[in-house]
Amino acid sequence: MSTAWWRDAVIYQVYPRSFADADGDGIGDIAGIRSRLGHLRDLGVDAIWTSPWYPSPMADAGYDVADFRDIDPVFGTLAEASALITEAHEANIRIIIDIVPNHVSSKHPWFQKALAGEGRDRFWFRNEPTNWTGEFGGKTWTRLPDESWYLHLFTPEQPDLNWDNPEVRAEFESILRFWFDRGVDGIRIDSAALLVKDPALPEVVDGEPHPFHDLDAVHDIYRSWRRIADAYPEKALIGEVWMPDVTRFTNYLRPDELHAAFNFDFLGCAWDATLMRACIDRTLAAHATVGAPPTWVLSNHDVTRHVTRYGRADTTFSFDNNLDGTPVDLALGTRRARAAALLTLSLPGATYVYQGEELGLGEHEGIPEDLVQDPMFARRGHTRDGCRVPLPWSGDEAPFGFSGSAVELWLPQPAEWKGLTVQAQTGDPGSMLELYRTAIRLRRGFRDAPMDWVGTGAGVLAYTRGPDLVVALNLSERAVALPDHTSVLLTSAPLDGDLLPPDTAVWLRR
Ligand code: ISL
Numbered sequence: 001m002s003t004a005w006w007r008d009a010v011i012y013q014v015y016p017r018s019f020a021d022a023d024g025d026g027i028g029d030i031a032g033i034r035s036r037l038g039h040l041r042d043l044g045v046d047a048i049w050t051s052p053w054y055p056s057p058m059a060d061a062g063y064d065v066a067d068f069r070d071i072d073p074v075f076g077t078l079a080e081a082s083a084l085i086t087e088a089h090e091a092n093i094r095i096i097i098d099i100v101p102n103h104v105s106s107k108h109p110w111f112q113k114a115l116a117g118e119g120r121d122r123f124w125f126r127n128e129p130t131n132w133t134g135e136f137g138g139k140t141w142t143r144l145p146d147e148s149w150y151l152h153l154f155t156p157e158q159p160d161l162n163w164d165n166p167e168v169r170a171e172f173e174s175i176l177r178f179w180f181d182r183g184v185d186g187i188r189i190d191s192a193a194l195l196v197k198d199p200a201l202p203e204v205v206d207g208e209p210h211p212f213h214d215l216d217a218v219h220d221i222y223r224s225w226r227r228i229a230d231a232y233p234e235k236a237l238i239g240e241v242w243m244p245d246v247t248r249f250t251n252y253l254r255p256d257e258l259h260a261a262f263n264f265d266f267l268g269c270a271w272d273a274t275l276m277r278a279c280i281d282r283t284l285a286a287h288a289t290v291g292a293p294p295t296w297v298l299s300n301h302d303v304t305r306h307v308t309r310y311g312r313a314d315t316t317f318s319f320d321n322n323l324d325g326t327p328v329d330l331a332l333g334t335r336r337a338r339a340a341a342l343l344t345l346s347l348p349g350a351t352y353v354y355q356g357e358e359l360g361l362g363e364h365e366g367i368p369e370d371l372v373q374d375p376m377f378a379r380r381g382h383t384r385d386g387c388r389v390p391l392p393w394s395g396d397e398a399p400f401g402f403s404g405s406a407v408e409l410w411l412p413q414p415a416e417w418k419g420l421t422v423q424a425q426t427g428d429p430g431s432m433l434e435l436y437r438t439a440i441r442l443r444r445g446f447r448d449a450p451m452d453w454v455g456t457g458a459g460v461l462a463y464t465r466g467p468d469l470v471v472a473l474n475l476s477e478r479a480v481a482l483p484d485h486t487s488v489l490l491t492s493a494p495l496d497g498d499l500l501p502p503d504t505a506v507w508l509r510r
Contacts, residue, residue, distance in 0.1 A: 005094060006186060006236035006259050006350055007293040008447045009046035010440055013354045015301045016053050016075050017061060017410060018390045021403040027410045028390065028402070030076035034084050036393070037091055039422060043358060043433075044440035047094035049188050049238075051301055053081065057107050059157030060375050061301075061388070063190060064105040068175045085183045096186035096238065097179055101172050101221075102194045103158040111159050115144070122168055123159050124151035124197065131203045132211070135191070137379040151201075153194055153212065155375045163195045163221060176228050186236035187229075192252065192261070193241050195221060214248055222257040229259075236260065246286040253292035260350060263295045267303065271315040271336055273459045273475040280347065280461075284451075287349070294349035298340055299357050305387045308363035310336035322382045324365065334360050335503045338435055338492035339473055342505035343461070345439045346471045348451045353436070356391055359420050360432035364389045367411060389413055394423035438490055442507065445469075454483055460500075464510065473505040485510055 020032030030053065040048060052062035053075045062072070071078050085095050104111060114120045129141035129149045141149040142156040151160045161168050176187060196218040198211040209215075222237070229235040239261040243249040246265070252258050269279045287294045298306040303317050311333025312326055337360060344351045363386040377383040390409045393401030398413045400421050418424070425431035449466025456462045459476025462483050470483050479499035485508035488495065493504040500506055 003234055005046060005234060006238070008348070009094070009350045010044065010345070010443070011047045011049055011096065011350060011352050012040060012043065012045040013300055013352060014048050014050045015355055015388060016050055018388050018402075019355055020391065020393065021399075021407075021409075024403050024405050024407055025074070026399075026403055026407045027074055029074065030071065030080040030084055034080070034087055037087055037093070040088075040093055041091045043353075043437055044444075045093060045353065047096055047185065048088065049096040049186070049352075050098060052098045052100060052190075057105055057157065059105070059155055061373065063100055064103070064107075064155070064158045065100050066105040066107045067109075068099070069178050082182055089183070094185035095183070096188050096236065097184050098188045098190060099172070099175065099179075100190040101161065101163075102191040103152065103154060103160045106157045106159055114150075114159075119167075121165050122162055124162055124201070125149070126151070126201065130201055130211075133204070134379070135194075136376045151197075153191075157375075160197070161195070162197075163218075164197075164199055169221065169224070173224065173228055176225060180229070180232050180235055185234065186238060186259075187225075189222075189225075189237060189239045189258070192222075192239035192258070193218060193243060214243060219251065219254075219257060222252065226256050226258070238262070246282055250286045250290045250292065253287065253290045255291060258292075260293055260295055262297045262300070262352065264297065267297045267299070268317045271310050271475060273461060276475065277461055284348070294347065295352060296344035296347050296349060297352045298337075298344060299354040299387065300352070301354065301388055302384050303387065305354075305357065305361060305363040306340065307333040307337045307357075307360055308365070309333070310340065311362070319380075319382075322380070324382055328362070328365075330362055332503070333362065334432070335493060338432060339503055339505035341432075341436060342439060342471065342490065342492050342507060343473050345436075345443050346446075346463075346465060346469070346507060348447075348449075348465070354387075356387075356389075358433055358436040359392070359422065359425060361389075361391075361417070361420060363387055364411075364414050366414060371412060373411065385411055392417040392421040394421050435490075435492065439507075442489060456480070456483065468510060470508045470510050471505065472500055472508070474500045474502055477502050482506065483508065 017028045019028045020036045021028050022031035054065045055067040055070050055072045056062045056064050071081050088095050110122050125148050132140040134140045135153050143149050152158050193214045196215040202211050236259040239252050239258045241252050241261045242264050266279050283294045308328050311328040311330050372383045374383040374385045389411045390402040395401050425433035446465040446469045452464050454462040460474050462472040464470045474480050479496050479501045487509045489507040491506045
């Protein structure tokens with residue numbers, strides 16, 4: 001294992017509720033992850049990032065944490081988490097866990113004490129609410145029986161912490177050490193740009209500084225976290241930073257702050273050669289200014305799966321643009337997702353793979369409303385549940401090997417996933433799974449090689465990685481000539497003689 005492993009790693013996001021269920025209750029668990037480590041080893045990933053597994057009332061699927069130093073019984077025990085860390089390391093897989101510092105669960109002892117009048121300064125209590133709109137839409141203040149209001153940028157079950165309070169800072173520094181001491185290799189930081197609030201709590205006014213998005217003082221927190229990480233060997237801090245302004249974004253990646261952050265600019269980009277090229281160039285240039293590794297992200301547990309996005313007329317993603325229910329061409333989306341995999345796995349930097357994308361899963365848009373769990377649904381009319389459906393592992397019918405028995409899962413799986421199980425795809429050279437396995441294996445040969453663009457016609461992206469590899473992706477509607485090469489290493493779809501068909505990517509030996 002190299003140092004600075006996060007700079008060019010393939011990092012696989014495990015959503016514990018939906019990865020694998022070992023105890024048969026229809027919800028994924030740590031024992032399930034341990035039982036399926038072989039899948040991750042065969043896929044060839046360097047690290048996994050696990051979404052929150054802490055004790056939680058699950059008002060926001062575990063992003064409402066009641067105790068950062070334990071594991072929710074639905075997922076297992078602290079001993080099992082330690083066993084997972086050990087077993088992953090034995091398989092040469094690093095572990096990144098999720099820390100949610102913006103808020104805690106309303107059942108967290110600190111908030112329970114605050115309700116009783118003790119330690120209210122750990123949160124934001126006021127006599128009057130502001131006009132702020134929450135991240136899921138709706139109000140950010142809830143009134144208590146004593147007529148005071150408390151702040152929550154997400155649901156009322158997620159009261160925001162007051163990061164001006166030194167006790168809050170000390171607590172999270174201690175939590176980081178707790179998990180680093182248990183062997184985790186990195187921390188994914190939830191909602192990383194929201195922690196600091198303007199203590200005057202002014203109204204949100206267009207053209208004036210925002211009271212809670214990306215305040216400069218948030219960087220002090222990450223400088224102190226970096227000092228903690230640096231006291232251990234090879235720990236990485238990875239920020240969830242949604243930030244349209246590229247300079248404001250890379251501020252989080254200065255040498256004494258976070259090691260990396262998710263590239264949501266790329267995730268939201270349309271399937272369009274000019275826009276993608278511009279986004280890639282913007283990414284590379286911005287990261288170079290701070291010496292941080294670029295990251296490439298197509299999907300995660302919050303966004304519409306990219307097989308579905310790329311099969312729509314509008315291929316962008318934004319929380320403000322709800323495309324649910326608009327027509328989807330899944331065959332086209334899958335074809336583009338295959339090409340996108342060869343793009344993201346060959347660009348310089350780290351690549352994130354969200355569980356199920358290696359199987360080519362689309363968004364499950366058919367979840368009956370009465371089964372929807374996501375608190376965003378009531379506020380925005382969009383549910384994130386469609387990308388959180390339990391994975392299909394084997395067999396011809398639900399639960400497709402997710403649970404050992406025919407139990408009802410926490411979210412239903414579509415019957416069409418029969419053809420997309422790990423079992424069905426294994427050994428099929430035309431499957432998404434085998435494409436990912438091969439690409440991740442070949443990637444090891446060039447992942448630290450320099451990248452240079454190759455001139456091509458309109459609608460085509462082409463670049464070299466060192467002396468051996470040239471990559472081409474055709475986003476136009478016509479077949480185009482392949483760049484100069486000696487042999488074909490990997491294609492996302494069959495070539496058309498010497499031509500690269502539309503929505504196809506290829507890795508060539510120069
Ligand atoms: O909702 C948004 C914008 O309106 C997002 O930018 C949102 O702030 C972002 O997706 C934060 O997500 C993270 O924190 C949430 C949790 O529900 C998500 O699952 C998590 O990824 C609250 O903890």
